[in-house]
Protein backbone atom coordinates (compact mmCIF):
# COMPACT_ATOMS: atom_id res chain seq x y z
CA UNK A 1 0.00 0.00 0.00
CA UNK A 2 1.24 3.50 -0.84
CA UNK A 3 1.02 6.12 1.93
CA UNK A 4 0.89 9.77 0.91
CA UNK A 5 3.24 12.15 2.77
CA UNK A 6 1.96 15.72 2.88
CA UNK A 7 3.79 18.54 4.66
CA UNK A 8 5.62 16.03 6.79
CA UNK A 9 2.43 14.27 7.90
CA UNK A 10 1.05 10.93 6.86
CA UNK A 11 -2.41 11.29 5.37
CA UNK A 12 -4.99 8.83 4.11
CA UNK A 13 -3.43 5.84 2.34
CA UNK A 14 -3.48 5.90 -1.47
CA UNK A 15 -4.55 2.74 -3.23
CA UNK A 16 -2.07 1.10 -5.55
CA UNK A 17 -3.19 1.16 -9.22
CA UNK A 18 -6.03 -1.24 -9.98
CA UNK A 19 -4.85 -4.19 -12.06
CA UNK A 20 -7.67 -5.24 -14.35
CA UNK A 21 -8.14 -8.40 -16.38
CA UNK A 22 -10.75 -8.14 -19.15
CA UNK A 23 -11.89 -11.53 -20.46
CA UNK A 24 -13.68 -11.52 -23.81
CA UNK A 25 -14.81 -14.60 -25.71
CA UNK A 26 -13.28 -13.85 -29.10
CA UNK A 27 -10.44 -11.70 -30.49
CA UNK A 28 -12.89 -9.27 -32.17
CA UNK A 29 -14.27 -8.35 -28.73
CA UNK A 30 -10.79 -8.11 -27.23
CA UNK A 31 -9.67 -5.82 -30.05
CA UNK A 32 -12.76 -3.62 -29.64
CA UNK A 33 -11.70 -2.72 -26.10
CA UNK A 34 -7.91 -3.12 -26.23
CA UNK A 35 -7.05 0.49 -27.13
CA UNK A 36 -9.57 1.96 -24.70
CA UNK A 37 -8.57 0.14 -21.55
CA UNK A 38 -7.59 2.03 -18.42
CA UNK A 39 -3.93 1.84 -17.33
CA UNK A 40 -2.76 -1.45 -15.79
CA UNK A 41 -5.31 -3.52 -17.71
CA UNK A 42 -4.92 -6.58 -19.90
CA UNK A 43 -7.50 -8.01 -22.29
CA UNK A 44 -7.50 -11.67 -23.21
CA UNK A 45 -9.78 -13.75 -25.46
CA UNK A 46 -10.78 -16.78 -23.38
CA UNK A 47 -13.04 -18.66 -25.78
CA UNK A 48 -16.76 -19.17 -26.26
CA UNK A 49 -18.85 -20.79 -23.52
CA UNK A 50 -18.54 -21.02 -19.74
CA UNK A 51 -16.05 -23.90 -19.62
CA UNK A 52 -13.49 -22.36 -21.99
CA UNK A 53 -13.99 -19.00 -20.30
CA UNK A 54 -13.37 -20.44 -16.83
CA UNK A 55 -10.29 -22.41 -17.88
CA UNK A 56 -8.60 -19.63 -19.82
CA UNK A 57 -9.48 -16.92 -17.31
CA UNK A 58 -7.99 -19.05 -14.54
CA UNK A 59 -4.86 -19.53 -16.65
CA UNK A 60 -4.54 -15.76 -17.12
CA UNK A 61 -4.99 -15.20 -13.38
CA UNK A 62 -2.23 -17.72 -12.70
CA UNK A 63 0.18 -15.79 -14.94
CA UNK A 64 -0.10 -12.35 -13.30
CA UNK A 65 -1.69 -10.66 -10.27
CA UNK A 66 -4.97 -8.75 -10.75
CA UNK A 67 -7.42 -6.90 -8.52
CA UNK A 68 -10.58 -7.12 -10.63
CA UNK A 69 -11.83 -9.36 -13.45
CA UNK A 70 -14.32 -8.22 -16.11
CA UNK A 71 -16.24 -10.50 -18.46
CA UNK A 72 -16.97 -8.36 -21.51
CA UNK A 73 -18.52 -8.91 -24.92
CA UNK A 74 -21.62 -8.89 -27.02
CA UNK A 75 -24.82 -10.56 -25.88
CA UNK A 76 -28.48 -11.11 -26.49
CA UNK A 77 -30.89 -8.60 -24.95
CA UNK A 78 -34.32 -9.43 -23.53
CA UNK A 79 -36.86 -7.21 -25.25
CA UNK A 80 -37.97 -4.53 -24.77
CA UNK A 81 -35.77 -3.88 -21.72
CA UNK A 82 -32.34 -4.20 -23.38
CA UNK A 83 -32.56 -2.91 -26.97
CA UNK A 84 -29.97 -3.70 -29.62
CA UNK A 85 -26.98 -1.38 -29.24
CA UNK A 86 -27.60 -0.83 -25.52
CA UNK A 87 -25.25 -1.78 -22.71
CA UNK A 88 -25.92 -3.97 -19.68
CA UNK A 89 -23.75 -4.12 -16.56
CA UNK A 90 -24.59 -7.21 -14.51
CA UNK A 91 -25.57 -6.82 -10.89
CA UNK A 92 -26.00 -10.61 -10.87
CA UNK A 93 -24.21 -13.13 -13.06
CA UNK A 94 -26.33 -16.26 -13.14
CA UNK A 95 -25.87 -19.66 -14.76
CA UNK A 96 -29.31 -20.24 -16.24
CA UNK A 97 -29.00 -23.88 -17.28
CA UNK A 98 -26.81 -25.34 -14.53
CA UNK A 99 -29.15 -27.78 -12.86
CA UNK A 100 -31.58 -30.61 -13.46
CA UNK A 101 -34.85 -31.02 -15.30
CA UNK A 102 -37.50 -32.61 -13.11
CA UNK A 103 -41.18 -33.43 -13.71
CA UNK A 104 -41.91 -30.24 -11.76
CA UNK A 105 -39.55 -28.07 -13.79
CA UNK A 106 -35.94 -26.91 -13.70
CA UNK A 107 -33.95 -27.12 -10.46
CA UNK A 108 -30.71 -25.13 -10.12
CA UNK A 109 -27.70 -27.04 -8.75
CA UNK A 110 -27.95 -25.07 -5.52
CA UNK A 111 -31.30 -26.76 -4.84
CA UNK A 112 -29.60 -30.11 -5.48
CA UNK A 113 -27.06 -29.27 -2.80
CA UNK A 114 -24.14 -28.26 -5.03
CA UNK A 115 -22.04 -25.20 -5.77
CA UNK A 116 -23.35 -21.83 -6.85
CA UNK A 117 -25.36 -20.42 -9.72
CA UNK A 118 -24.97 -16.70 -9.05
CA UNK A 119 -22.08 -14.31 -8.51
CA UNK A 120 -22.70 -10.74 -7.37
CA UNK A 121 -20.36 -7.98 -8.56
CA UNK A 122 -19.51 -5.10 -6.18
CA UNK A 123 -22.73 -2.98 -6.07
CA UNK A 124 -21.06 0.45 -5.91
CA UNK A 125 -18.85 -0.36 -8.88
CA UNK A 126 -21.80 -1.69 -10.91
CA UNK A 127 -23.75 1.47 -10.18
CA UNK A 128 -20.92 3.88 -10.98
CA UNK A 129 -19.73 2.13 -14.15
CA UNK A 130 -23.29 1.86 -15.45
CA UNK A 131 -23.83 5.57 -14.81
CA UNK A 132 -20.55 6.42 -16.57
CA UNK A 133 -21.45 4.60 -19.77
CA UNK A 134 -25.25 4.83 -19.73
CA UNK A 135 -25.80 1.11 -19.17
CA UNK A 136 -28.78 -0.62 -17.67
CA UNK A 137 -28.14 -2.86 -14.66
CA UNK A 138 -29.74 -6.25 -14.04
CA UNK A 139 -29.11 -9.96 -14.19
CA UNK A 140 -27.01 -11.29 -17.06
CA UNK A 141 -27.63 -14.97 -17.67
CA UNK A 142 -24.93 -17.39 -18.75
CA UNK A 143 -26.22 -20.10 -21.09
CA UNK A 144 -24.50 -22.96 -22.88
CA UNK A 145 -27.09 -22.90 -25.67
CA UNK A 146 -28.02 -19.62 -27.35
CA UNK A 147 -31.76 -19.06 -27.02
CA UNK A 148 -33.50 -19.55 -30.36
CA UNK A 149 -37.23 -19.40 -29.66
CA UNK A 150 -39.78 -17.11 -28.06
CA UNK A 151 -40.83 -19.95 -25.77
CA UNK A 152 -37.32 -20.39 -24.35
CA UNK A 153 -36.89 -16.62 -23.96
CA UNK A 154 -40.18 -16.45 -22.04
CA UNK A 155 -39.18 -19.41 -19.86
CA UNK A 156 -35.86 -17.77 -18.97
CA UNK A 157 -37.62 -14.51 -18.09
CA UNK A 158 -40.18 -16.40 -16.02
CA UNK A 159 -37.37 -17.99 -14.01
CA UNK A 160 -35.24 -14.82 -13.95
CA UNK A 161 -37.56 -11.78 -14.01
CA UNK A 162 -34.62 -9.37 -13.60
CA UNK A 163 -32.69 -10.78 -16.55
CA UNK A 164 -31.73 -8.15 -19.12
CA UNK A 165 -29.28 -10.13 -21.24
CA UNK A 166 -27.85 -13.55 -21.93
CA UNK A 167 -24.37 -14.55 -23.04
CA UNK A 168 -22.14 -17.58 -22.71
CA UNK A 169 -19.10 -16.70 -20.59
CA UNK A 170 -19.92 -14.57 -17.56
CA UNK A 171 -20.46 -17.36 -15.05
CA UNK A 172 -17.28 -19.15 -16.14
CA UNK A 173 -15.22 -15.97 -15.80
CA UNK A 174 -16.83 -15.37 -12.40
CA UNK A 175 -16.00 -18.88 -11.18
CA UNK A 176 -12.35 -18.34 -12.11
CA UNK A 177 -12.31 -14.96 -10.36
CA UNK A 178 -13.90 -16.53 -7.26
CA UNK A 179 -11.20 -19.21 -7.21
CA UNK A 180 -8.71 -16.34 -6.84
CA UNK A 181 -10.96 -14.49 -4.35
CA UNK A 182 -11.26 -11.60 -6.81
CA UNK A 183 -14.30 -9.42 -7.54
CA UNK A 184 -15.89 -9.78 -10.95
CA UNK A 185 -17.97 -7.68 -13.32
CA UNK A 186 -19.81 -8.48 -16.53
CA UNK A 187 -20.64 -5.98 -19.25
CA UNK A 188 -22.56 -6.86 -22.40
CA UNK A 189 -23.29 -4.79 -25.48
CA UNK A 190 -26.52 -6.06 -27.03
CA UNK A 191 -26.00 -7.36 -30.56
CA UNK A 192 -29.27 -9.26 -30.96
CA UNK A 193 -32.61 -9.90 -29.31
CA UNK A 194 -33.03 -13.02 -27.17
CA UNK A 195 -35.68 -15.02 -28.99
CA UNK A 196 -36.38 -16.56 -32.39
CA UNK A 197 -33.21 -17.00 -34.42
CA UNK A 198 -32.73 -14.14 -36.90
CA UNK A 199 -29.13 -13.79 -37.99
CA UNK A 200 -29.99 -10.97 -40.37
CA UNK A 201 -30.99 -8.81 -37.39
CA UNK A 202 -27.65 -9.08 -35.60
CA UNK A 203 -25.78 -5.80 -35.13
CA UNK A 204 -22.34 -7.04 -34.14
CA UNK A 205 -20.42 -3.99 -35.38
CA UNK A 206 -22.72 -1.61 -33.53
CA UNK A 207 -22.41 -3.67 -30.35
CA UNK A 208 -18.62 -3.84 -30.54
CA UNK A 209 -18.52 -0.06 -30.99
CA UNK A 210 -20.73 0.44 -27.92
CA UNK A 211 -18.52 -1.91 -25.90
CA UNK A 212 -15.37 0.02 -26.81
CA UNK A 213 -17.05 3.37 -26.04
CA UNK A 214 -18.02 2.05 -22.61
CA UNK A 215 -14.47 1.03 -21.72
CA UNK A 216 -13.27 4.47 -22.79
CA UNK A 217 -15.35 5.92 -19.93
CA UNK A 218 -14.32 3.52 -17.17
CA UNK A 219 -10.88 4.78 -16.06
CA UNK A 220 -11.99 7.49 -13.59
CA UNK A 221 -14.57 5.19 -12.01
CA UNK A 222 -12.08 2.37 -11.56
CA UNK A 223 -9.43 4.75 -10.19
CA UNK A 224 -11.77 6.08 -7.52
CA UNK A 225 -13.36 2.76 -6.59
CA UNK A 226 -12.97 1.92 -2.91
CA UNK A 227 -12.07 -1.76 -3.07
CA UNK A 228 -13.30 -2.33 0.45
CA UNK A 229 -16.90 -1.35 -0.38
Ligand SMILES: O=C(O)c1cccc(C(=O)CC[C@H]2O[C@@H](n3cnc4c(=O)[nH]cnc43)[C@H](O)[C@@H]2O)c1
Nearest residue numbers: 025048074075076146147166167168169192194197
Ligand atom coordinates in the same frame (compact mmCIF):
# COMPACT_ATOMS: atom_id res chain seq x y z
O1 LIG B 1 -26.48 -18.95 -34.53
C1 LIG B 1 -27.22 -18.29 -33.81
O2 LIG B 1 -28.43 -18.25 -33.93
C2 LIG B 1 -26.58 -17.45 -32.76
C3 LIG B 1 -27.33 -16.47 -32.11
C4 LIG B 1 -26.72 -15.64 -31.15
C5 LIG B 1 -25.36 -15.83 -30.86
C6 LIG B 1 -24.66 -16.82 -31.52
C7 LIG B 1 -23.25 -17.03 -31.26
O3 LIG B 1 -22.68 -18.02 -31.62
C8 LIG B 1 -22.52 -15.96 -30.53
C9 LIG B 1 -21.93 -16.50 -29.30
C10 LIG B 1 -21.03 -15.46 -28.66
O4 LIG B 1 -21.65 -14.19 -28.58
C11 LIG B 1 -22.25 -14.00 -27.32
N1 LIG B 1 -23.69 -13.87 -27.62
C12 LIG B 1 -24.17 -12.95 -28.47
N2 LIG B 1 -25.50 -13.02 -28.52
C13 LIG B 1 -25.88 -14.01 -27.71
C14 LIG B 1 -27.17 -14.54 -27.38
O5 LIG B 1 -28.22 -14.10 -27.81
N3 LIG B 1 -27.18 -15.59 -26.51
C15 LIG B 1 -26.02 -16.07 -25.98
N4 LIG B 1 -24.80 -15.59 -26.29
C16 LIG B 1 -24.73 -14.57 -27.14
C17 LIG B 1 -21.84 -15.18 -26.46
O6 LIG B 1 -21.38 -14.74 -25.21
C18 LIG B 1 -20.74 -15.87 -27.25
O7 LIG B 1 -19.47 -15.37 -26.92
C19 LIG B 1 -25.25 -17.64 -32.45
